[in-house]
Amino acid sequence: MVDLKVDMGRGLVLANPVMPASGTFAEGLAKVVDLNGLGALVTKTITAELRGGNPTPRVAEVGNGMLNSIGIPSKGIDQFLDEALPFYRRFSSPLIVSISAPTVDDFGRAAARLNVEGIAGIEANISCPNIEEDGKAFAMRPQTTEQAVSAMRKVTDLPLWAKLTPNTGDIASVARAAEAAGADGLVVANTILAMTIDIETMRPTLGNVMGGLSGPAVKPIALRMTYQCARAVDIPVIGCGGIASAEDAVEFLLAGARAVQVGTATFTRPGTMDEVIAGITEYCRRKGFNAVAELGAALNADMLAPDVMEAAQ
């Protein structure tokens, strides 16, 4: 019997380390998959304000991946609390609510509204544009990361995860800033800013010109960043980026992730998370691990010091 439980800190223990990535999960999956079997449920990003989202086309296929510019459509926090939360409370898996905001203060105000029964934690999507800093994503820089996380930490005792952006030159420093500001965990990472052009129409493929790249194409980059962040901080890291199989998930766990998020793969195979949970269990059994939590210290590598590793980029 392999122990799949993982301790995410601040009293949050997950039955297994597999959960959906924000943006790729909604009520519809309950028609196909038993949500009670997942380690946690992570909502699409909710904002205080109403947001319509970006113009279509909102997605494009790229080689072994997906480019999207959905644009965080949101019906607001009130609608979430009134309509979506009762739905998710039917399930035993802990509910992590993803939030975003255009300013530091708005992050604090949004987090303060989630001290509600049925919400087990907050995932702060700080990969979105900061309108007070010329639209640069909060998590592009340590200082704005620290400001946003601090604003939320002041108003909530819930487990607070910061979802980092890969669109930064120094993710380890951003990770340390989030930890210093009181984050309980880091999700590494969001999508990679990218674009494609249709050479026949000579137009960008996406209605929004640029979008976020996800899927198997980004996995090695997300894995590298997970490894860097896990070595830079003591709080749990949740690996995210291109995980489509148990083998992919085990790579992230060996790189130091405490848990993993499955995103784009759920769009192409809705049962992927179930298969990942079963496959991780089988891997642990085959390799003689009694608990999945043991994988975090199992990597065989001639470790480079983190600063050397960063300089190697």
Place this chain on the structure above:
Amino acid sequence: MRQIDNADVTPGSGGFAAQVADTVARVVSNDWVNAEYKLIVLDAPGLAASAEAGQFFNIECPVVGEDKPFFRRPMSTYAADPETGRVEFLYKVAGAGTRGLASLISGGTTRILGPLGVGFTLPDDVRSIVVLGRGVGLATLAPLAEMARDRGVAVTAIVSARGPEQILSVERFRAAGAKVEIVLDSDGTSAMTNVEAILRRLHAEGRADGFYTCGSNRLMLLMQKLAAELDVFGEVAMEQQMACGLGMCFCCVRNFTVEGETISKRVCWDGPVFALSEATSW
């Protein structure tokens, strides 16, 4: 490993009952019906074969050569029979996904996620309907003709096409007892003025208290205008680029007019069948 193959209830999950299955379907046949379209017949018993008219599936399309479709392809149900366990799709071979699907041969397998979305409705007071379609939209409307027949509702099918070689689904409509009117670009009968005259005639004859359309923006707008003027119940089946098919990714949104307001809805989740009065031009 937990799999949801041909099963209504996922094994070992404490009574969890799936409403949508990711079925591993076996290809019975996959043949050309004309120069552009193929019909794939799949053995897919269980939930898949219970699909209702207007519902769709998200279909895994094989990678073949340079064609590497990443997403699945949404396709409306051409036929689904719970007794035989067979599900059929009529599709135009046009891009990387459909070329991959076209490569499947008898005995091969692929995954089909469904049934998905909201299908057609036939209100009790609707006793005779007109279905109006063009291209692959006719595949979406064919099961509706059979649903209407089973409820004793009379059907007139107006089949629009470029020319005689592109006519689709006529035998299906006739087999369902529908009266078929064919309108073509090649002889000018598909012109909007002529289609409008046919619709007005059918309504005057008492053969049109329900309007259903799929596959053409112009035909939708025409039917929408007449439905409003003549106070006829109407529905439209919409298409849109999709990724997940389950309402999660929000990429397949379109604008609808609901009580004077423009509202964004997900085609895969809120539709693909919508009230004709709410549709906007695409």
